[in-house]
Amino acid sequence: MESTRDTRRLIGKEIRKGSAPLAFDHMEYEPDCLREIRSESKLKEVLSYLLRTAEYESLASGMTRNNVYTEKRLLGDTVFQRRNNAMERNASYLNAMGYAKRCVSGYDGKVFAETVPCYFSIPEENLDQYRFQYQGKETYAFPMSEKHIIRGLYLMCVIHRKSLAGMETPDFITLEKHQWIFHLAQIRNVLFQCLLLDDMHWKNGLFEAKFYTIYSLE
Numbered sequence: 001m002e003s004t005r006d007t008r009r010l011i012g013k014e015i016r017k018g019s020a021p022l023a024f025d026h027m028e029y030e031p032d033c034l035r036e037i038r039s040e041s042k043l044k045e046v047l048s049y050l051l052r053t054a055e056y057e058s059l060a061s062g063m064t065r066n067n068v069y070t071e072k073r074l075l076g077d078t079v080f081q082r083r084n085n086a087m088e089r090n091a092s093y094l095n096a097m098g099y100a101k102r103c104v105s106g107y108d109g110k111v112f113a114e115t116v117p118c119y120f121s122i123p124e125e126n127l128d129q130y131r132f133q134y135q136g137k138e139t140y141a142f143p144m145s146e147k148h149i150i151r152g153l154y155l156m157c158v159i160h161r162k163s164l165a166g167m168e169t170p171d172f173i174t175l176e177k178h179q180w181i182f183h184l185a186q187i188r189n190v191l192f193q194c195l196l197l198d199d200m201h202w203k204n205g206l207f208e209a210k211f212y213t214i215y216s217l218e
Helices: 004-017 038-049 054-059 060-064 086-103 146-164 178-183
Strands: 023-027 034-036 068-071 081-084 111-121 131-133 138-142 187-203 208-218
Touching: 004 023, 004 146, 023 146, 034 068, 038 086, 038 187, 038 208, 054 178, 060 187, 068 146, 086 187, 111 146, 111 187, 146 187, 146 208, 178 208
Parallel strands: none
Antiparallel strands: 023 111, 034 111, 068 081, 068 187, 111 208, 131 138, 187 208
16 A cells, blocks of 8 residues: 555645645544444445435535545455446445445444544635535535545545554543454454545634444454
8 A cells, every 4th residue: 555655745746736735634533433333224324324325315416526435345455436426326335235235244233333534634825716605505615636536635544544553542442342443453344435525624724524434343
């Protein structure tokens, strides 16, 4: 996998070529990052939300095409994909559910969804040109190259999540299974992962987006 230095260099190159000047800053592992998925129906609901399908299709917007989804695996080589339309997102949903049916033997403390906030910086002088009104609310839209998104921002999230696994367990993580996941131990499969760039929020001078991973344990 590419190094942090190489990936930051790629992001800088894409920005200089005209991609929106959005750069990875950091990620934060918080006390509520992990939630157990207790049934197949709940997994279906979570995937529908992440992929903006079924009852969550109304959440899809022009920025949804910037979201990056990874099916099947994280801990080895990964295949990054952007889903540009509803048909592709529905196909991804079916693929993810099919993979879960093959991998998950039960939902009794075996499947967890992890939500890690990631923060991206942008020069303040550039903000106005990306600000617009959507459904009566002020928001931002960032036209970015595919390389910038997939091999830049998304990959930085993957790199930093893996680096967290080698750090000391935070004091607020007390449950054994939560500790396993933090350290990426006892993981049987990564069922799904994504970075939702269509749901970014301005927070303390940075843009916050969510990095989601669904794990099944041994």
